[in-house]
Amino acid sequence: MTPLLTVALTGAAALLVAPTGAWDVVPSPSPSRSSNLLRGVAAVGADTVWSVGNQRDDTTGRQRTLTQRWNGAVWQTVASPAGENEHDTLTAVSGVSPTDLWAVGFSARSAFDPDSLLDPDGARPLILRGDGLRWTPWPVTKPGGVAHLAAVDMVGSRDGWAVGSHLPEGSAVPQGLIMRWNGSVWAPAPAPDLGPVHLTGVSANHADDVWAVGYRGVPGDAAEAVALHWDGLRWGQHELPADGGVSSALFSVATVSDQEVWAVGYTWSAGKRLAFALRRIDGAWQRIPVSVIEEGTQFRGVVAVATGVWAVGYYVAEGVDNALAMTFDGTSFVKRQPPAPGTYNHGGTAVTGITATRAGELWAVGCLGPNTRVLRRAT
Numbered sequence: 276m277t278p279l280l281t282v283a284l285t286g287a288a289a290l291l292v293a294p295t296g297a298w299d300v301v302p303s304p305s306p307s308r309s310s311n312l313l314r315g316v317a318a319v320g321a322d323t324v325w326s327v328g329n330q331r332d333d334t335t336g337r338q339r340t341l342t343q344r345w346n347g348a349v350w351q352t353v354a355s356p357a358g359e360n361e362h363d364t365l366t367a368v369s370g371v372s373p374t375d376l377w378a379v380g381f382s383a384r385s386a387f388d389p390d391s392l393l394d395p396d397g398a399r400p401l402i403l404r405g406d407g408l409r410w411t412p413w414p415v416t417k418p419g420g421v422a423h424l425a426a427v428d429m430v431g432s433r434d435g436w437a438v439g440s441h442l443p444e445g446s447a448v449p450q451g452l453i454m455r456w457n458g459s460v461w462a463p464a465p466a467p468d469l470g471p472v473h474l475t476g477v478s479a480n481h482a483d484d485v486w487a488v489g490y491r492g493v494p495g496d497a498a499e500a501v502a503l504h505w506d507g508l509r510w511g512q513h514e515l516p517a518d519g520g521v522s523s524a525l526f527s528v529a530t531v532s533d534q535e536v537w538a539v540g541y542t543w544s545a546g547k548r549l550a551f552a553l554r555r556i557d558g559a560w561q562r563i564p565v566s567v568i569e570e571g572t573q574f575r576g577v578v579a580v581a582t583g584v585w586a587v588g589y590y591v592a593e594g595v596d597n598a599l600a601m602t603f604d605g606t607s608f609v610k611r612q613p614p615a616p617g618t619y620n621h622g623g624t625a626v627t628g629i630t631a632t633r634a635g636e637l638w639a640v641g642c643l644g645p646n647t648r649v650l651r652r653a654t
Contacts, residue, residue, distance in 0.1 A: 296653035298600065298613035298639075303343060303350040305646040307331045311341060313640035313647050315378070315426075316628040319370035322347030324630065325405070326640045326649065327355075327365035327378045331386075338362035338386040340403070342378065342410060343647070345638070350649060355410040358382025358401040365401070367426045367628075369435065376405030377413075377456070379437045381423030394442060394449060398423040402437070402461055415454075416462040420444045422452050426487075426527075430479045433458030436505075438474035438487045449473060451489065451503075453510065467512055472501060476538070480530040483507025488538045490524035498522040500551070502538060502560070515553060516562045520544065523551055527576045529584070534558075539574035539586045550574045550599070552586060552608055564607035572599060576629040580637070582654040585611075587639050589625035596623035598641065600650075613650045616643055624648060 303326075305311040310331035318324045324345040329338050340355040340363045355378075357363050364387060365380035379402050381387075383395035398421045403410040422441030429435035435456040440449045451472035455464045466474075474489035485505035492498040500523040502513045517523070525540035536555040541548050550572040552563040565572070571591030578585050584603040589596045601608040616624055626641040626648075637652040 298611070298650045298652045300614055301345075301350065301649045301651050303647045303649040304352045305330075306341070306352050307645070308333050310645050311647045312627075312642045313341070313343070313649070314627050315365065315367035316630045316638055316640045317368045317370055317376075318630045318632040318636075318638060319376065320373040321632060321634065323373040323407070324632070324638050325368050325370065325376060325378075326350075326628070326647075327368045327380070328640075328647070329364040329380075338364060340365045340378075340380065340401075341647075342368075342403075342405075353408075353410065355403060356412050358412070359399050362386045363401060365403070366424065367437075369427045369429045370405070371429050371432050374407040375429075375432055376407065377427055377429060377435065377437075378403040378405065378410065379424040379427040379439075381439070383423070394421065394440065395423050397421055400424050400439070400452075400454070413461065416460060418443070418452060418463045420446065424452070424454070425473075425475045426477045428477045428479045428485075429456070430482050430485070434482055436477050436479055436485055436487070437461065438477045438489070440473040440489075451487075451501075453487065465510070467503065467510055469501065469512060474501075474503070475540075476525065476527040478528045478530045478536070480533060484530065484533050486528045486530055486536055486538075488525035488528045488540075490540070492522070498524050498543070500525045500538075500540060500553075502528075502553075513555075513560065515560050518542070518544075525551070525553070526574065527586075529577045529579045531579045537577050537579060537584055539577040539588075541573035541588075547571075548573055550586070550588060550590075550601075550608070552577075552603075563603065565601065566607045566609050567599070567601070569597070569599075574599075574601075575625075575627045576639070578629045578631050578637070580631045580635040580654055582635060585629060585637060587626035587629045587641075589623075589641075596625045598624045598626045598648075600626060600639065613639070626650065
Protein backbone atom coordinates (compact mmCIF):
# COMPACT_ATOMS: atom_id res chain seq x y z
CA MET A 276 0.00 0.00 0.00
CA THR A 277 1.54 3.30 -1.10
CA PRO A 278 0.00 6.25 0.82
CA LEU A 279 3.10 7.17 2.85
CA LEU A 280 3.08 10.89 2.21
CA THR A 281 2.02 13.62 4.55
CA VAL A 282 2.45 16.27 1.84
CA ALA A 283 2.08 15.99 -1.91
CA LEU A 284 5.16 15.94 -4.10
CA THR A 285 4.28 18.27 -6.93
CA GLY A 286 6.32 19.71 -9.75
CA ALA A 287 8.03 22.50 -7.85
CA ALA A 288 11.53 21.69 -6.65
CA ALA A 289 10.98 24.13 -3.79
CA LEU A 290 8.67 21.65 -2.08
CA LEU A 291 11.46 19.09 -1.76
CA VAL A 292 13.32 19.17 1.54
CA ALA A 293 17.05 18.50 1.38
CA PRO A 294 17.74 14.97 2.67
CA THR A 295 19.20 14.77 6.15
CA GLY A 296 21.24 12.03 7.76
CA ALA A 297 23.05 9.31 5.88
CA TRP A 298 22.66 5.64 5.03
CA ASP A 299 23.60 3.28 7.85
CA VAL A 300 24.21 -0.46 7.58
CA VAL A 301 21.94 -2.36 9.98
CA PRO A 302 23.12 -5.90 10.88
CA SER A 303 20.92 -8.61 9.37
CA PRO A 304 21.10 -12.43 9.55
CA SER A 305 22.52 -14.58 6.74
CA PRO A 306 21.27 -18.07 7.63
CA SER A 307 22.96 -19.80 4.67
CA ARG A 308 26.74 -20.16 4.61
CA SER A 309 26.77 -19.94 0.80
CA SER A 310 24.06 -17.60 -0.55
CA ASN A 311 21.54 -15.12 0.91
CA LEU A 312 19.73 -12.39 -1.01
CA LEU A 313 16.96 -9.99 0.02
CA ARG A 314 14.73 -8.79 -2.83
CA GLY A 315 11.67 -7.09 -1.40
CA VAL A 316 10.92 -4.98 1.68
CA ALA A 317 7.83 -3.37 3.23
CA ALA A 318 7.30 -1.17 6.28
CA VAL A 319 3.97 -2.12 7.87
CA GLY A 320 4.23 -0.35 11.22
CA ALA A 321 6.27 2.19 13.14
CA ASP A 322 8.66 -0.53 14.32
CA THR A 323 7.78 -3.37 11.97
CA VAL A 324 9.54 -3.92 8.65
CA TRP A 325 9.63 -7.17 6.65
CA SER A 326 12.09 -8.26 3.98
CA VAL A 327 11.92 -11.31 1.69
CA GLY A 328 14.20 -13.11 -0.73
CA ASN A 329 15.95 -16.43 -1.01
CA GLN A 330 18.75 -18.47 0.53
CA ARG A 331 20.59 -21.63 -0.45
CA ASP A 332 20.09 -24.76 1.63
CA ASP A 333 23.65 -25.70 2.62
CA THR A 334 22.74 -29.40 2.78
CA THR A 335 20.73 -29.89 -0.41
CA GLY A 336 21.86 -26.90 -2.47
CA ARG A 337 18.24 -25.99 -3.14
CA GLN A 338 17.00 -22.42 -3.27
CA ARG A 339 14.70 -21.64 -0.33
CA THR A 340 12.47 -18.76 0.73
CA LEU A 341 13.89 -16.21 3.17
CA THR A 342 11.80 -13.88 5.36
CA GLN A 343 13.16 -11.47 7.96
CA ARG A 344 11.51 -9.05 10.43
CA TRP A 345 12.68 -5.83 12.05
CA ASN A 346 11.07 -5.59 15.50
CA GLY A 347 12.27 -2.09 16.33
CA ALA A 348 15.60 -3.31 17.68
CA VAL A 349 17.04 -6.15 15.58
CA TRP A 350 16.48 -8.07 12.34
CA GLN A 351 15.50 -11.72 12.84
CA THR A 352 14.94 -14.57 10.37
CA VAL A 353 11.43 -16.01 10.53
CA ALA A 354 10.77 -19.51 9.22
CA SER A 355 8.91 -19.62 5.88
CA PRO A 356 7.45 -22.62 4.03
CA ALA A 357 8.49 -24.17 0.72
CA GLY A 358 6.53 -24.20 -2.53
CA GLU A 359 5.48 -26.97 -4.90
CA ASN A 360 8.84 -27.48 -6.63
CA GLU A 361 12.43 -27.96 -5.51
CA HIS A 362 13.56 -24.31 -5.63
CA ASP A 363 11.68 -21.35 -4.14
CA THR A 364 12.13 -17.58 -4.28
CA LEU A 365 10.21 -14.67 -2.75
CA THR A 366 10.37 -11.44 -4.74
CA ALA A 367 8.09 -8.99 -2.90
CA VAL A 368 6.15 -8.35 0.31
CA SER A 369 3.30 -6.02 1.25
CA GLY A 370 0.99 -5.58 4.20
CA VAL A 371 -2.03 -3.69 5.47
CA SER A 372 -0.86 -3.97 9.09
CA PRO A 373 1.79 -5.82 11.12
CA THR A 374 -0.61 -8.78 11.37
CA ASP A 375 -1.94 -8.80 7.79
CA LEU A 376 0.93 -9.59 5.39
CA TRP A 377 1.47 -11.10 1.94
CA ALA A 378 4.64 -12.30 0.22
CA VAL A 379 4.84 -13.48 -3.40
CA GLY A 380 7.33 -15.23 -5.66
CA PHE A 381 7.54 -18.61 -7.32
CA SER A 382 8.55 -22.24 -7.01
CA ALA A 383 10.63 -23.67 -9.89
CA ARG A 384 12.31 -26.90 -10.94
CA SER A 385 15.79 -25.35 -10.85
CA ALA A 386 17.55 -22.52 -9.02
CA PHE A 387 16.77 -19.17 -10.57
CA ASP A 388 17.91 -15.57 -10.39
CA PRO A 389 14.87 -13.27 -10.72
CA ASP A 390 17.13 -10.73 -12.44
CA SER A 391 17.60 -13.21 -15.29
CA LEU A 392 15.96 -12.40 -18.61
CA LEU A 393 14.71 -15.99 -18.87
CA ASP A 394 11.55 -17.39 -17.29
CA PRO A 395 11.91 -19.80 -14.34
CA ASP A 396 11.91 -23.48 -15.30
CA GLY A 397 8.47 -24.95 -14.71
CA ALA A 398 7.54 -22.13 -12.33
CA ARG A 399 4.40 -22.00 -10.23
CA PRO A 400 3.18 -18.88 -8.39
CA LEU A 401 4.02 -18.86 -4.68
CA ILE A 402 1.95 -16.78 -2.25
CA LEU A 403 2.45 -16.75 1.53
CA ARG A 404 0.23 -15.13 4.14
CA GLY A 405 1.73 -13.76 7.33
CA ASP A 406 0.15 -12.89 10.67
CA GLY A 407 3.23 -11.17 12.07
CA LEU A 408 4.55 -14.35 13.68
CA ARG A 409 4.47 -17.04 11.01
CA TRP A 410 3.98 -17.57 7.28
CA THR A 411 1.47 -19.96 5.71
CA PRO A 412 1.19 -21.09 2.06
CA TRP A 413 -1.95 -19.67 0.47
CA PRO A 414 -3.91 -21.41 -2.32
CA VAL A 415 -3.58 -19.77 -5.72
CA THR A 416 -5.99 -20.03 -8.63
CA LYS A 417 -3.29 -20.70 -11.21
CA PRO A 418 -3.36 -19.71 -14.87
CA GLY A 419 -2.65 -22.46 -17.37
CA GLY A 420 1.00 -23.22 -18.11
CA VAL A 421 3.87 -21.93 -15.99
CA ALA A 422 3.85 -18.63 -14.12
CA HIS A 423 5.72 -16.54 -11.58
CA LEU A 424 4.99 -13.43 -9.51
CA ALA A 425 7.32 -10.43 -9.21
CA ALA A 426 5.46 -7.82 -7.15
CA VAL A 427 2.53 -7.29 -4.77
CA ASP A 428 0.73 -4.30 -3.24
CA MET A 429 -2.33 -4.27 -1.01
CA VAL A 430 -5.14 -1.74 -1.22
CA GLY A 431 -6.74 -3.03 1.97
CA SER A 432 -7.47 -6.23 3.86
CA ARG A 433 -9.95 -7.32 1.18
CA ASP A 434 -8.29 -5.92 -1.95
CA GLY A 435 -4.80 -6.30 -3.39
CA TRP A 436 -2.85 -6.94 -6.57
CA ALA A 437 0.10 -9.12 -7.60
CA VAL A 438 1.80 -9.14 -11.02
CA GLY A 439 4.27 -11.25 -12.96
CA SER A 440 4.17 -13.29 -16.15
CA HIS A 441 3.00 -16.66 -17.38
CA LEU A 442 3.58 -18.93 -20.33
CA PRO A 443 0.29 -20.53 -21.43
CA GLU A 444 0.20 -24.23 -22.25
CA GLY A 445 1.58 -24.86 -25.73
CA SER A 446 2.79 -21.27 -26.16
CA ALA A 447 6.30 -19.85 -26.44
CA VAL A 448 5.15 -16.27 -25.85
CA PRO A 449 5.01 -15.01 -22.22
CA GLN A 450 2.04 -12.91 -21.20
CA GLY A 451 1.56 -10.42 -18.40
CA LEU A 452 0.02 -12.01 -15.30
CA ILE A 453 -2.24 -9.95 -13.02
CA MET A 454 -3.79 -11.50 -9.91
CA ARG A 455 -6.28 -9.92 -7.50
CA TRP A 456 -7.13 -10.63 -3.88
CA ASN A 457 -10.84 -10.22 -3.13
CA GLY A 458 -10.73 -11.01 0.57
CA SER A 459 -11.07 -14.76 0.01
CA VAL A 460 -8.97 -15.91 -2.96
CA TRP A 461 -6.14 -14.84 -5.23
CA ALA A 462 -7.27 -15.32 -8.83
CA PRO A 463 -6.08 -14.17 -12.28
CA ALA A 464 -7.60 -10.92 -13.54
CA PRO A 465 -8.03 -9.98 -17.23
CA ALA A 466 -4.93 -8.24 -18.62
CA PRO A 467 -4.52 -6.37 -21.91
CA ASP A 468 -3.15 -8.51 -24.75
CA LEU A 469 0.16 -6.81 -25.49
CA GLY A 470 2.12 -9.76 -26.84
CA PRO A 471 5.24 -10.98 -25.00
CA VAL A 472 5.03 -9.06 -21.69
CA HIS A 473 6.62 -9.38 -18.26
CA LEU A 474 5.07 -7.33 -15.45
CA THR A 475 7.56 -6.51 -12.70
CA GLY A 476 6.08 -3.83 -10.41
CA VAL A 477 2.71 -2.76 -9.00
CA SER A 478 1.56 0.14 -6.82
CA ALA A 479 -1.95 0.77 -5.50
CA ASN A 480 -3.03 4.30 -4.62
CA HIS A 481 -6.62 3.26 -3.94
CA ALA A 482 -9.20 0.79 -5.24
CA ASP A 483 -9.66 2.46 -8.63
CA ASP A 484 -6.13 3.80 -9.09
CA VAL A 485 -3.50 1.07 -9.49
CA TRP A 486 -0.38 1.05 -11.71
CA ALA A 487 1.60 -1.92 -13.03
CA VAL A 488 4.87 -1.70 -14.98
CA GLY A 489 7.21 -4.03 -16.84
CA TYR A 490 8.43 -4.55 -20.37
CA ARG A 491 7.44 -6.07 -23.67
CA GLY A 492 10.08 -8.13 -25.48
CA VAL A 493 13.57 -8.90 -24.14
CA PRO A 494 15.77 -6.26 -22.43
CA GLY A 495 19.00 -5.82 -24.36
CA ASP A 496 17.26 -6.80 -27.60
CA ALA A 497 14.04 -5.06 -28.60
CA ALA A 498 12.31 -4.48 -25.27
CA GLU A 499 9.86 -1.66 -24.65
CA ALA A 500 8.85 -0.34 -21.23
CA VAL A 501 5.17 -0.88 -20.40
CA ALA A 502 2.82 0.90 -17.97
CA LEU A 503 -0.73 -0.28 -17.26
CA HIS A 504 -3.42 1.47 -15.21
CA TRP A 505 -6.46 0.06 -13.38
CA ASP A 506 -9.32 2.58 -13.22
CA GLY A 507 -11.70 0.42 -11.20
CA LEU A 508 -13.19 -1.28 -14.25
CA ARG A 509 -10.36 -2.43 -16.50
CA TRP A 510 -6.63 -2.35 -17.12
CA GLY A 511 -5.40 -0.13 -19.94
CA GLN A 512 -1.99 0.62 -21.44
CA HIS A 513 -0.54 4.14 -21.22
CA GLU A 514 1.87 5.64 -23.69
CA LEU A 515 5.42 6.25 -22.42
CA PRO A 516 8.21 8.50 -23.72
CA ALA A 517 10.36 6.49 -26.14
CA ASP A 518 13.78 6.93 -27.74
CA GLY A 519 14.04 5.40 -31.18
CA GLY A 520 16.24 2.31 -31.25
CA VAL A 521 16.68 2.22 -27.46
CA SER A 522 15.51 -0.83 -25.50
CA SER A 523 13.86 -0.09 -22.13
CA ALA A 524 12.37 -1.92 -19.16
CA LEU A 525 10.68 -0.87 -15.91
CA PHE A 526 11.01 -2.80 -12.64
CA SER A 527 9.32 -0.72 -9.94
CA VAL A 528 6.54 1.86 -9.60
CA ALA A 529 5.38 4.16 -6.77
CA THR A 530 2.19 6.22 -6.68
CA VAL A 531 2.25 9.54 -4.87
CA SER A 532 -1.31 10.58 -5.68
CA ASP A 533 -3.80 10.24 -8.52
CA GLN A 534 -1.79 12.98 -10.25
CA GLU A 535 1.76 11.76 -9.66
CA VAL A 536 3.46 8.40 -10.27
CA TRP A 537 7.12 7.32 -10.53
CA ALA A 538 8.58 4.32 -12.36
CA VAL A 539 12.19 3.17 -12.70
CA GLY A 540 14.27 0.57 -14.56
CA TYR A 541 16.93 0.80 -17.24
CA THR A 542 17.54 1.41 -20.92
CA TRP A 543 19.90 -0.51 -23.18
CA SER A 544 21.58 0.95 -26.26
CA ALA A 545 24.80 0.07 -28.11
CA GLY A 546 25.65 -2.49 -25.44
CA LYS A 547 25.33 0.01 -22.58
CA ARG A 548 22.82 -0.20 -19.74
CA LEU A 549 21.70 3.05 -18.10
CA ALA A 550 19.39 3.73 -15.15
CA PHE A 551 16.01 4.99 -16.36
CA ALA A 552 13.35 7.03 -14.52
CA LEU A 553 9.89 8.26 -15.50
CA ARG A 554 7.46 10.58 -13.76
CA ARG A 555 3.76 10.95 -14.50
CA ILE A 556 2.50 14.38 -13.57
CA ASP A 557 -0.79 16.02 -14.54
CA GLY A 558 -1.71 13.21 -16.91
CA ALA A 559 1.53 12.81 -18.89
CA TRP A 560 4.66 10.68 -18.46
CA GLN A 561 8.02 12.42 -18.75
CA ARG A 562 11.56 11.14 -18.59
CA ILE A 563 13.69 12.31 -15.64
CA PRO A 564 17.49 12.67 -16.07
CA VAL A 565 19.71 10.38 -14.01
CA SER A 566 23.04 11.97 -13.04
CA VAL A 567 25.38 8.99 -12.93
CA ILE A 568 28.58 8.30 -14.85
CA GLU A 569 29.16 4.68 -13.89
CA GLU A 570 28.58 1.93 -16.44
CA GLY A 571 25.92 -0.73 -16.32
CA THR A 572 23.56 1.22 -14.06
CA GLN A 573 20.03 0.08 -13.33
CA PHE A 574 17.22 0.92 -10.91
CA ARG A 575 15.32 -1.91 -9.20
CA GLY A 576 13.19 -0.04 -6.65
CA VAL A 577 11.56 3.34 -6.06
CA VAL A 578 9.73 4.95 -3.14
CA ALA A 579 8.23 8.39 -2.51
CA VAL A 580 8.24 10.08 0.91
CA ALA A 581 7.38 13.59 2.05
CA THR A 582 10.98 14.72 1.57
CA GLY A 583 11.41 13.34 -1.92
CA VAL A 584 11.71 10.34 -4.20
CA TRP A 585 14.39 7.65 -3.90
CA ALA A 586 15.54 4.99 -6.37
CA VAL A 587 17.92 2.10 -5.71
CA GLY A 588 19.73 -0.52 -7.76
CA TYR A 589 23.31 -1.16 -8.76
CA TYR A 590 26.05 -0.42 -11.29
CA VAL A 591 29.06 -2.33 -12.60
CA ALA A 592 32.67 -1.38 -11.84
CA GLU A 593 35.53 -3.64 -12.95
CA GLY A 594 33.05 -6.39 -13.64
CA VAL A 595 31.52 -6.33 -10.14
CA ASP A 596 28.09 -5.05 -9.04
CA ASN A 597 28.03 -2.04 -6.69
CA ALA A 598 25.09 -0.66 -4.72
CA LEU A 599 23.40 2.47 -6.09
CA ALA A 600 21.08 4.87 -4.21
CA MET A 601 19.82 8.14 -5.72
CA THR A 602 17.30 10.85 -4.87
CA PHE A 603 15.35 13.32 -6.99
CA ASP A 604 16.60 16.88 -6.39
CA GLY A 605 13.82 18.61 -8.32
CA THR A 606 15.58 18.28 -11.66
CA SER A 607 17.32 14.91 -11.84
CA PHE A 608 18.26 11.87 -9.78
CA VAL A 609 21.55 12.42 -7.93
CA LYS A 610 23.64 9.96 -5.94
CA ARG A 611 23.31 9.57 -2.17
CA GLN A 612 25.44 6.48 -1.80
CA PRO A 613 25.32 3.95 1.04
CA PRO A 614 28.55 3.06 2.86
CA ALA A 615 31.13 1.24 0.74
CA PRO A 616 31.93 -2.35 1.75
CA GLY A 617 34.54 -2.52 4.47
CA THR A 618 36.62 -4.95 2.45
CA TYR A 619 37.34 -5.30 -1.25
CA ASN A 620 34.05 -5.93 -3.03
CA HIS A 621 34.83 -9.41 -4.37
CA GLY A 622 31.27 -10.74 -4.43
CA GLY A 623 29.43 -7.61 -5.45
CA THR A 624 26.82 -5.58 -3.63
CA ALA A 625 23.37 -4.51 -4.82
CA VAL A 626 20.21 -2.86 -3.52
CA THR A 627 17.07 -4.44 -4.92
CA GLY A 628 14.24 -3.12 -2.76
CA ILE A 629 13.29 0.04 -0.85
CA THR A 630 10.43 1.12 1.41
CA ALA A 631 9.62 3.84 3.93
CA THR A 632 7.80 4.08 7.24
CA ARG A 633 4.99 6.58 7.64
CA ALA A 634 7.47 8.82 9.47
CA GLY A 635 9.64 8.82 6.33
CA GLU A 636 12.46 6.56 7.52
CA LEU A 637 13.93 4.67 4.57
CA TRP A 638 14.82 0.97 4.53
CA ALA A 639 16.63 -0.66 1.61
CA VAL A 640 17.67 -4.29 1.17
CA GLY A 641 19.89 -6.40 -1.06
CA CYS A 642 23.14 -8.27 -0.68
CA LEU A 643 26.86 -7.95 -0.06
CA GLY A 644 28.48 -10.95 -1.70
CA PRO A 645 26.74 -14.08 -0.32
CA ASN A 646 25.22 -12.21 2.64
CA THR A 647 22.11 -10.14 3.22
CA ARG A 648 22.51 -6.37 3.49
CA VAL A 649 20.08 -3.89 5.05
CA LEU A 650 20.40 -0.09 4.94
CA ARG A 651 18.50 2.56 6.88
CA ARG A 652 18.30 6.32 6.45
CA ALA A 653 16.45 9.08 8.27
CA THR A 654 14.95 11.66 5.94
